Amino acid sequence: xxxxxxxxxxxxxxxxxxxxxxxxxxxxxxxxxxxxxxxxxxxxxxxxxxxxxxxxxxxxxxxxxxxxxxxxxxxxxxxxxxxxxxxxxxxxxxxxxxxxx
Amino acid sequence: xxxxxxxxxxxxxxxxxxxxxxxxxxxxxxxxxxxxxxxxxxxxxxxxxxxxxxxxxxxxxxxxxxxxxxxxxxxxxxxxxxxxxxxxxxxxxxxxxxxxxxxxxxxxxxxxxxxxxxxxxxxxxxxxxxxxxxxxxxxxxxxxxxxxxxxxxxxxxxxxxxxxxxxxxxxxxxxxxxxxxxxxxxxxxxxxxxxxxxxxxxxxxxxxxxxxxxxxxxxxxxxxxxxxxxxxxxxxxxxxxxxxxxxxxxxxxxxxxxxxxxxxxxxxxxxxxxxxxxxxxxxxxxxxxxxxxxxxxxxxxxxxxxxxxxxxxxxxxxxxxxxxxxxxxxxxxxxxxxxxxxxxxx
Amino acid sequence: xxxxxxxxxxxxxxxxxxxxxxxxxxxxxxxxxxxxxxxxxxxxxxxxxxxxxxxxxxxxxxxxxxxxxxxxxxxxxxxxxxxxxxxxxxxxxxxxxxxxxxxxxxxxxxxxxxxxxxxxxxxxxxxxxxxxxxxxxxxxxxxxxxxxxxxxxxxxxxxxx
Numbered sequence: 001x002x003x004x005x006x007x008x009x010x011x012x013x014x015x016x017x018x019x020x021x022x023x024x025x026x027x028x029x030x031x032x033x034x035x036x037x038x039x040x041x042x043x044x045x046x047x048x049x050x051x052x053x054x055x056x057x058x059x060x061x062x063x064x065x066x067x068x069x070x071x072x073x074x075x076x077x078x079x080x081x082x083x084x085x086x087x088x089x090x091x092x093x094x095x096x097x098x099x100x101x
Numbered sequence: 102x103x104x105x106x107x108x109x110x111x112x113x114x115x116x117x118x119x120x121x122x123x124x125x126x127x128x129x130x131x132x133x134x135x136x137x138x139x140x141x142x143x144x145x146x147x148x149x150x151x152x153x154x155x156x157x158x159x160x161x162x163x164x165x166x167x168x169x170x171x172x173x174x175x176x177x178x179x180x181x182x183x184x185x186x187x188x189x190x191x192x193x194x195x196x197x198x199x200x201x202x203x204x205x206x207x208x209x210x211x212x213x214x215x216x217x218x219x220x221x222x223x224x225x226x227x228x229x230x231x232x233x234x235x236x237x238x239x240x241x242x243x244x245x246x247x248x249x250x251x252x253x254x255x256x257x258x259x260x261x262x263x264x265x266x267x268x269x270x271x272x273x274x275x276x277x278x279x280x281x282x283x284x285x286x287x288x289x290x291x292x293x294x295x296x297x298x299x300x301x302x303x304x305x306x307x308x309x310x311x312x313x314x315x316x317x318x319x320x321x322x323x324x325x326x327x328x329x330x331x332x333x334x335x336x337x338x339x340x341x342x343x344x345x346x347x348x349x350x351x352x353x354x355x356x357x358x359x360x361x362x363x364x365x366x367x368x369x370x371x372x373x374x375x376x377x378x379x380x381x382x383x384x385x386x387x388x389x390x391x392x393x394x395x396x397x398x399x400x401x402x403x404x405x406x407x408x409x410x411x412x413x414x415x416x417x418x419x420x421x422x423x424x425x426x427x428x429x430x431x432x433x434x435x436x437x438x439x440x441x442x443x444x445x446x447x
Numbered sequence: 448x449x450x451x452x453x454x455x456x457x458x459x460x461x462x463x464x465x466x467x468x469x470x471x472x473x474x475x476x477x478x479x480x481x482x483x484x485x486x487x488x489x490x491x492x493x494x495x496x497x498x499x500x501x502x503x504x505x506x507x508x509x510x511x512x513x514x515x516x517x518x519x520x521x522x523x524x525x526x527x528x529x530x531x532x533x534x535x536x537x538x539x540x541x542x543x544x545x546x547x548x549x550x551x552x553x554x555x556x557x558x559x560x561x562x563x564x565x566x567x568x569x570x571x572x573x574x575x576x577x578x579x580x581x582x583x584x585x586x587x588x589x590x591x592x593x594x595x596x597x598x599x600x601x602x603x604x605x606x607x608x
Contacts, residue, residue, distance in 0.1 A: 020535075051481075060486050061564060061567045072579075076590050081505065082593070086596075091509060220560060221485060221561065241507070254508065257500060
């Protein structure tokens with residue numbers, strides 16, 4: 001069964017758009033962070049789709065690097081969130097608006 | 102090659118048979134645990150329900166079905182009901198890639214004794230193990246109870262910590278076999294060297310990896326000596342405090358199904374799977390591999406129970422320190438050593 | 448896709464996290480369809496199995512409750528949703544309009560096996576591989592330092608006497 005490449009690209013674009021929207025709309029830091037992960041996943045999908053389209057395996061290898069970077073960034077980001085929570089006692093982005101406590 | 106309908110029917114038969122055997126094995130591993138623990142503690146264990154208490158799991162199953170299914174008002178309903186199902190589904194799914202024996206012929210049809218042979222079979226098992234953490238974490242959260250939450254968090258942190266050394270200890274085996282497919286790994290362990298020592302991976306250089314795998318698996322399935330998340334004296338009952346009757350039975354079954362999966366993987370990767378002396382008659386030739394496989398899995402289940410009732414429990418910080426500071430460097434050292442030996446021999 | 452939209456719509460972060468897990472699992476299935484089996488397995492193990500567990504643990508630890516919609520949030524929603532949607536539609540229309548992207552991709556051509564990926568990873572992409580390992584090391588150290596309690600790394604004044 002053959003699926004046009006554009007379907008995968010459109011799906012990847014939708015995922016990315018949802019990620020961007022979540023980043024803008026949501027007020028909870030953790031949900032914003034999850035939207036970033038969603039964006040990264042959308043990009044991963046388009047990488048793999050192009051790798052299958054052009055029969056170039058380096059697309060899949062690049063997916064690895066994106067995943068690794070996403071893992072590292074989520075670890076550090078969650079640590080930052082925990083540190084921010086300790087000082088501000090809130091997870092609402094609108095209330096974290098003082099440079100110094 | 103088989104036609105599509107024949108393949109489909111054979112696959113369905115295999116799936117039903119394997120799941121049936123797995124659930125029976127889970128039920129009877131409860132019996133095994135009670136008997137073995139009883140004899141270790143110098144008492145009898147279940148003896149009344151059938152000969153040697155063999156019908157005890159049936160009685161327990163009936164009891165669980167008839168027990169009152171309490172649902173507290175303060176729990177978060179969707180996750181509360183879904184969490185044991187998630188745990189059970191992921192515990193049973195990994196049996197799909199586990200091979201039990203060689204190619205068998207039944208009449209004109211031949212099939213592998215395995216539901217499906219994927220060439221990344223080992224990675225699939227690792228992935229499903231990773232997903233099994235969700236059942237525990239979500240159960241702790243949805244119970245809306247601070248003991249359950251703490252138990253769930255501790256359990257999930259323990260499970261993801263020991264997953265790392267679990268996976269890394271298997272890399273040595275993968276280097277030696279050259280493939281991630283479980284069937285290829287077992288076939289690479291056929292034959293003997295020095296004429297009487299079988300070529301199993303545990304004798305062939307992966308002894309350290311075997312012990313690391315075993316310890317990580319005990320921690321991964323939340324069994325003693327790492328069973329702090331569900332210990333009665335510590336956190337009431339940990340993440341399944343608020344569960345009763347059927348849902349608790351599902352957690353119970355998920356734990357034992359995880360144990361069976363771990364035993365199967367240990368058998369396949371370290372003890373040679375279904376390799377063993379095969380006798381000549383053709384009927385036996387088809388059946389003996391499965392018998393050997395079952396014997397080895399039984400040995401691992403026995404080992405599980407034996408260790409549980411012999412060793413005391415680790416404290417949580419000792420547990421985490423052991424996983425990160427001892428097992429992880431050891432498994433990485435094992436990878437380096439195995440890679441060096443394989444590269445030197447080539 | 449339903450999972451992605453659900454992430455936006457849900458007000459409790461736990462529900463958003465669960466829908467993100469659903470997204471990742473379905474992406475793993477998509478990768479299998481595209482023939483990238485190793486990437487699919489790694490996606491399940493790393494992304495859905497470890498990173499999302501981290502998210503879940505953080506949400507549970509910090510006891511995140513339902514979201515509070517503020518004025519800034521309403522402004523962002525009013526301006527952001529149309530703006531981003533229009534931008535995305537433009538990009539999508541440009542992409543789909545080109546003829547090369549209506550090429551067909553066959554399903555089930557499983558060729559992303561671990562051996563060939565490993566060959567690429569360790570021969571052609573060795574430098575990025577080593578650099579990312581250093582990156583992970585730095586990330587581990589950073590996370591440990593950031594999340595530890597301040598008094599654990601501050602010097603104990605009584606020790607200096």
